[in-house]
Amino acid sequence: MRIFAIGRNYAEHVKELNNERPDEPVIFTKPDSALLRNQTPFYYPEFSRDIHHEVELVLRISKDGKNIQEKYAGKYYDAIGVGIDFTARDLQQKAKEKGLPWDISKGFNGSAPVSDKFVPVAEFKNLKEINFSFANRAIPAL
DSSP states (O other), rough: OOEEESSSSOOHHHHTTOOOOSSSSSEEEOGGGGGGOOTTOOOOOTTSSSSEEEEEEEEEEOOOSSSSEEEEEEGEEEEEEEEEEEHHHOOOOOOOHHTTOHHHHHHHTTOEEOOOOOOEEEGGGGGOOOOOOSSOOOOOOO
């Protein structure tokens, strides 16, 4: 399994981090080892002193596709969950300053907890107005 993530897609977060707002989506991936499963605890990695988190919607991709037109994208996922994107900001900043990839800052072991339950898309009244939270699961205070 692999996680595809979209970065710099929240205007307020872009402003908060003093980043440039991109014209196209910033796509990054997280490896299978980043998934935190079965309510396993999250441990701060020893290699970073600046871990940030963002709560995210997670779309479960339900069928294969390639070069999908935007108008058909909704046919390729069937359920929505909640996840956390942990980032080692200190490592990310060093890599960005050198123009290097920042995979280690996003893809370290356990950096992607995902909810156990996914809600079928059909149960949402409006996909543009989704309220979400982790129920019965503590979100670590950073």
